[in-house]
Amino acid sequence: MVSSENKVHDFHIKNILKRLEEKDLDAMMVANFNNIYYLSGYLSTSFAFMIVKENPIIFVSGMDLENANNNSSIDIIKYESADQMVEYLNEEEIKDLAIESDLTANAYQKFKDFNLTISPAISIERMIKTDDEIDKIFKAGEIAHKSLLELDVRSKQEKGAEEWECAYELGYLMRKNGASTESFDTIFASGPVSSLPHSTPRHHKLDTPVLVDYGCKFEGYCSDTTRTFVYNEKQEEISKIVLEAHDKAIKAVKEGVKSCEVDKVARDIITEYGYGDKFIHSTGHSFGLDIHESPSLSLKDETILEKNMFVTIEPGIYLEGEFGVRIEDMVLVDKKAKIVGNLPPIL
Template sequence: MQQKINSVRARMKDNNVDLIALGPGTHMKWLLGFNPSPDERPCMLLMGLENDAFLMPSVNVEDAMKRSNIKMFSWKDENGPDKALDEALSYTGSSNAKNIAIDEAMRSHFALILIDALPKPTYEFTNSTIGALRMRKDNDEYTNLKENALIDDRAMQAGFAAIKEGVTELEIGEAINKHFISEGAKPQFCIVGSGPNGAFPHHHTGNRKVEYGDVVLIDIGGRKGTFPSDMTRMSVLGEPPEEYLKVHNIVEQAVQAAMLAARPGVMAKEVDAAARSVITEAGYGDYFVHRTGHGLGIDIHEPPYITATSEVVLDEGMVFSIEPGIYLQERFGVRLEEIVILRANGPEILSELSRETNFIK
């Protein structure tokens, strides 16, 4: 924990940030290994250039003190947080902070009372400080991500095994989630899109029954420990519909093009362009309706985002998805998704499960 705090403080100095304010959420969990119960009561970790302090509702103080040695400035419902906030700012040496970084996921009224307590500060979000550090995973984080990716592989295979004519999407999802639980992982999400439902990128798994000849798109993730998994694969029951094999091949080529483009020093938009150009040149550009990828960490979606406009420069240790897709309405969708960690010579894929279609006779 102290090493992370030191790294954050170094980033603060490099980026002329006088104060960072974090609400109960994943930034705080990444930094400290826990976060207090999030509710409407103002609760903030304040990181100054000199000291750190918690503004802490009295109802959470006892539990928080068991988890952290950071000095607590508590307040009660009958008194309000203003006095405790002023004292916490003074302790951190931030009473006159001019440039502050605010947790972008923090409740807005937390941010407003902080801004009101300071003398007309300028503010930004945490992209240049904690956000920049979170994008680069260390060896322990990689180990947990890899473990989860392999569990995801086996959960996907459990989903494949559940596919048969007449089974519902929800029943396939239940088999997947049972597998996650059997390995000590908590299911995070499960998209099972059969037939025409696969053409909706974020389909809500439902009661549609799988029919012979259906394409089945499965996008799943679970979490064991701190970090989650995320992966999409394709299955077909019986003979594939017309055009399916062609579309799958194009999407596979787009994945490979993005993998070749992803290198340290490359902007994220160049990776998106590499995948998108393959699909566009094949005549399906209008059917690739989302970004090429997103970062993966404590949050399933976090920076870096692999979009057509992102100028984030990719670096070693960044973990993100590569997941181009083609969606043909009322017919089927194809998406192939890998989570990669960027190494000096390119991306390392965390999954070990083939991207080839799982055909079921």
């Protein structure tokens, strides 16, 4: 009996083969761990090469054979050498070979005798989430939001806790509540360093405001949320502007809208209040197995949003040397946006 996961893998592989056929490509070589996992259920811990063709196959490191045998929905071969793979590709009469954009230069050199073409086929396929992927992302969000509430940031601030210990405890709580790991290194920034969008937690007592950007993985799928805890009138004023941009950008998210149009909604609001030059990143990005996937909600991205895409909405204002405020939520694209979870934007 074929499992539901195997059917999903077959569905994705067939769609990718259609995209390759449209470009007259014989097959695709995949080395990205998450892409291989997406197509087979096997997540490499060392290295692997997957050949996507009518009968796909994965060349697996000897270290990972047991793992692959237990989890892969497609056939595997023990990797011996690049020459072994070249011989296999020649036997299969593969000449025009698609590769990923992040293939290493070293790997590229080993297969340069084939007609190599960079293909976005898998990243395009990954934009639209299946029902199972949607469920896992909502679960990851639920775990993360529950954990932040349990941490009780305001209480930690009153007790003189340090940034690093709060970040560490939040990671512990997410794992305790069912996550496998964090989606990325947790950002716990307070006081002046909250104006750094990617600040690193310090051995420093929590100052005000406190910006927390964090997420977790559930069965491979990421969540991503930001909350800023504000404490005085100036911080509240900036927070209200960011929240207005956040709310109106979410209302702009729906199938058929261009990514850049959502960015423009948030950016225009912040600009109207005189802080346009203090909004120093895009309004959001997609996510899934990776924390950053295509499309991005940026001025130059004209990707048309489709049903069952996920994007973040995360406008921010950063006042150098003073503080920063960012509010971020995940939304599922449909006829109108569906927010992941019910964590209040102001805590």
